Amino acid sequence: MTKVGEPLRAFFEAEVDRLLDRLYGTALRMTRNGADAEDLVADTLAKAWIKLPELKDRQAFEKWVFRILVNSFISARRKKQARPREVTAEVQCGEDSFSLFETVHQPFLLWWGNPEQELLNKLLREDIEHAVEELPEEFRLVVIMVELWDLSYAEAADALDIPLGTVRSRLARGRSLLQRMLWRQAGEAGIAACNAKGGPR
Amino acid sequence: MTQDLRCEEVIDKLLEYLDRELDAETEQALAHHMATCRACFTRAEFERKLRARVSETGKAKAPDSLRRRVRAIVEHY
Numbered sequence: 428m429t430k431v432g433e434p435l436r437a438f439f440e441a442e443v444d445r446l447l448d449r450l451y452g453t454a455l456r457m458t459r460n461g462a463d464a465e466d467l468v469a470d471t472l473a474k475a476w477i478k479l480p481e482l483k484d485r486q487a488f489e490k491w492v493f494r495i496l497v498n499s500f501i502s503a504r505r506k507k508q509a510r511p512r513e514v515t516a517e518v519q520c521g522e523d524s525f526s527l528f529e530t531v532h533q534p535f536l537l538w539w540g541n542p543e544q545e546l547l548n549k550l551l552r553e554d555i556e557h558a559v560e561e562l563p564e565e566f567r568l569v570v571i572m573v574e575l576w577d578l579s580y581a582e583a584a585d586a587l588d589i590p591l592g593t594v595r596s597r598l599a600r601g602r603s604l605l606q607r608m609l610w611r612q613a614g615e616a617g618i619a620a621c622n623a624k625g626g627p628r
Numbered sequence: 629m630t631q632d633l634r635c636e637e638v639i640d641k642l643l644e645y646l647d648r649e650l651d652a653e654t655e656q657a658l659a660h661h662m663a664t665c666r667a668c669f670t671r672a673e674f675e676r677k678l679r680a681r682v683s684e685t686g687k688a689k690a691p692d693s694l695r696r697r698v699r700a701i702v703e704h705y
C-alpha cells in the first residue's frame with residue numbers, strides 16, 4: 428500500500444472538496460440513480476486516492492479523476508450486465524440530424540415572437556436531466572464528457588479508447604437524440620406545436 | 629483575409645465551433661460570418677444556451693453520506 432504524505436493528502440482533500448458535487452452530478456447522469464451514483468463516486472475516489480502518488484501533473488487532477496470515474500462506470504456496468512442497455516424504440520426511430528432550433532424556428536410559428544428562446548426558458552432542468560439520462564450509454568458518455576466536463580474530442584477519444592471520428596459521430600447523434608427528446612417533452616408539456624415538422628407523432 | 633462562408637457551411641460546423649474544435653482559420657471565418665449574419669448568430673446563441681443548460685445538469689449537491697465515505701477513504705487507506 429502506498430503511503431500518501433501530508434501535503435499530497437491536503438491537496439487531495441482540497442481537490443475533492445472542489446469537485447465532489449460535480450463528480451456526483453455527473454455520476455447521477457451516468458447511473459440515473461442516487462445510490463449508484465454515490466457508490467460510483469466513492470469507488471472512483473478510493474481508486475484515485477490509492478493511485479495518487481502516480482499522478483505526476485497535479486494540474487491534471489480534474490481530468491484524471493474524471494477519467495477514473497468513466498472507467499469505473501464502464502467496468503461496473505460490464506459486471507452488472509454483459510449486454511449494454513437496449514436502445515429504446517423511441518430513440519431508434521429518429522434520424523441523425525434532428526435540430527430543435529430548426530423545428531421551432533419556422534416562419535409560421537413566428538407570431539410567437541422568439542420561439543426558440545421561449546422554448547429554452549420553458550424547458551425545466553429536470554426535463555433536460557431526464558433527456559440526458561435517457562440517451563443510450565454510448566452517446567450519453569460522450570455528451571457528458573464534452574458538455575458537462577468540457578473535454579476536447581481528443582481527450583474524450585482517449586478516455587473511452589475509441590477513434591476521434593467515433594467521438595464526433597456519437598456526439599452528433601447524441602445531441603440530435605437529446606434535442607429530439609427535449610422537443611418531445613416540450614410537446615408533452617404543451618409548450619410547442621406538436622404537429623410542427625419533425626415533431627413527435 | 630477570411631474567406632466568405634455560406635450559411636449552410638456555418639451551420640454544418642457550428643457545434644464544432646462551439647466546442648472549440650476548429651482550426652484557428654476556420655474558427656475565425658465562422659466568427660466573421662456570425663458577426664454579420666443574424667440568422668447564424670441566432671442559431672449559435674440558441675445552441676450555446678442549450679449547451680449551457682445541459683451542462684448545468686452535471687451540478688448536484690453531494691449527499692453528506694458520500695462526504696463521510698470520502699473522509700473514511702482518506703483516513704483508512
Ligand SMILES: [Zn+2]
Pocket residue numbers: 634635638661665666667668669
Ligand atoms: Zn449565415
